[in-house]
Amino acid sequence: MKVERKIHISELKLGMTVNRTEKDGLHFPFFDKELTDTRSVNVLKNSGVSYIYILEEQEVEEDKEGELSGRLSQLMSAPLETSDYFLIDSSPAVDDIIQARTIFENIRGKARLLLDTVKKNGRVDSHSAEEITGELVEVSTHKPGIFTAMTHLKNQDDYTYSHSLNVAVISLALGKRLGKSSDELKTICLCGLLHDVGMTRISEQIITKPGKLTEDEYSEIKKHPEYGYKILNNGVLPPETATVALQHHEKSDGSGYPFGLHERQISNITKIISIADVYDAITSKKAYNHERTPSEALKILFSWSGKHFNETLVKFFINTIGIYPVGTLVMLDSGELGIILEPNKKDLTRPKVLVVTDEKRDRLDKSHIFDLARYDLKTMKPIKTIISSLNPKQHGINSEHELDRFAGQFKNTVREAF
Numbered sequence: 001m002k003v004e005r006k007i008h009i010s011e012l013k014l015g016m017t018v019n020r021t022e023k024d025g026l027h028f029p030f031f032d033k034e035l036t037d038t039r040s041v042n043v044l045k046n047s048g049v050s051y052i053y054i055l056e057e058q059e060v061e062e063d064k065e066g067e068l069s070g071r072l073s074q075l076m077s078a079p080l081e082t083s084d085y086f087l088i089d090s091s092p093a094v095d096d097i098i099q100a101r102t103i104f105e106n107i108r109g110k111a112r113l114l115l116d117t118v119k120k121n122g123r124v125d126s127h128s129a130e131e132i133t134g135e136l137v138e139v140s141t142h143k144p145g146i147f148t149a150m151t152h153l154k155n156q157d158d159y160t161y162s163h164s165l166n167v168a169v170i171s172l173a174l175g176k177r178l179g180k181s182s183d184e185l186k187t188i189c190l191c192g193l194l195h196d197v198g199m200t201r202i203s204e205q206i207i208t209k210p211g212k213l214t215e216d217e218y219s220e221i222k223k224h225p226e227y228g229y230k231i232l233n234n235g236v237l238p239p240e241t242a243t244v245a246l247q248h249h250e251k252s253d254g255s256g257y258p259f260g261l262h263e264r265q266i267s268n269i270t271k272i273i274s275i276a277d278v279y280d281a282i283t284s285k286k287a288y289n290h291e292r293t294p295s296e297a298l299k300i301l302f303s304w305s306g307k308h309f310n311e312t313l314v315k316f317f318i319n320t321i322g323i324y325p326v327g328t329l330v331m332l333d334s335g336e337l338g339i340i341l342e343p344n345k346k347d348l349t350r351p352k353v354l355v356v357t358d359e360k361r362d363r364l365d366k367s368h369i370f371d372l373a374r375y376d377l378k379t380m381k382p383i384k385t386i387i388s389s390l391n392p393k394q395h396g397i398n399s400e401h402e403l404d405r406f407a408g409q410f411k412n413t414v415r416e417a418f
């Protein structure tokens with residue numbers, strides 16, 4: 001992209017391209033072309049103008065012209081005062097997070113009831129399972145902002161119930177990214193919801209056991225795919241649900257269980273569910289595990305792609321969740337800490353963050369939103385950049401509480417404004 005730069009006439013050299021002079025109406029035939037002869041340079045130097053405007057190629061780091069002009073126009077149309085960064089009412093994400101939580105809690109209640117029923121009578125109520133997945137597909141289609149916020153909601157104290165729903169939501173998000181039809185999305189979502197239904201046959205003692213499992217306990221856990229297949233292969237639910245339950249611990253390189261299938265033998269829906277399953281397991285606090293940050297989980301998934309998972313699907317998954325998923329705690333080059341609030345689809349490294357500390361890491365009384373897509377007009381560099389993702393526990397920050405606190409703060413601001 002060529003940009004105009006004003007220089008003193010004494011700086012004019014061969015090889016430069018002159019666009020215009022400071023005097024309107026003064027035009028030479030060698031304008032807009034690279035100056036290749038000293039005669040033209042001398043003509044301009046003797047024309048009596050003090051300043052001229054030359055055209056230069058703007059160096060932009062690995063950026064596409066379209067994206068840059070998009071960012072520039074966004075930046076130019078906004079006021080440049082610092083206070084502009086505090087315009088919280090311009091972000092739909094805050095409202096989406098509040099709504100997402102309400103919808104998610106409601107659906108989670110239904111998922112809990114569904115699994116409790118399976119535990120009691122060994123059968124899946126297909127009607128309520130389809131009702132849950134229907135609602136999720138509906139939200140993902142008509143309220144995408146709310147759905148995005150839902151992909152990071154978790155209740156860490158309630159893994160067994162939350163996991164099924166989380167996997168349903170995350171698989172659905174990946175299915176959408178893969179361009180699946182509405183019917184296919186319903187099936188994917190249903191498979192995600194029911195993939196671990198066989199766990200209802202495993203004793204609570206083993207599931208919630210803190211510390212390492214014995215060999216016997218582990219081989220009991222490893223039976224849950226077959227238990228799940230038996231529960232779901234009932235001629236009522238779509239047959240894909242039973243296949244996914246049976247295959248979801250198989251791995252591309254044949255190192256999984258129960259059959260050691262290879263990639264070509266694993267169903268396509270299973271490949272989607274397996275990625276969502278492992279991602280949720282790594283990012284959740286289980287009885288025998290510590291949760292990892294979403295960014296760490298993505299790195300782990302990526303390192304396993306090709307071995308455990310389909311490589312292309314993992315790439316799509318990372319693209320779906322974002323390099324920095326919503327809720328991730330990050331450090332900015334300013335020293336401030338922030339929580340990812342809203343992904344930037346054009347540039348995954350430049351989401352909107354909720355800044356919760358100052359440069360010295362002291363907690364702010366009022367957190368505020370900062371859009372990392374903002375560029376400094378003078379330097380043409382981003383104003384702030386993410387340096388790394390952090391473990392919230394090590395910094396005494398609970399992302400969910402911070403988002404809640406901000407949501408409350410946001411509500412108060414709106415109330416005060418009216």
Ligand SMILES: [Fe+2]
Binds near residue numbers: 195196224248
């Ligand atoms: Fe499982």
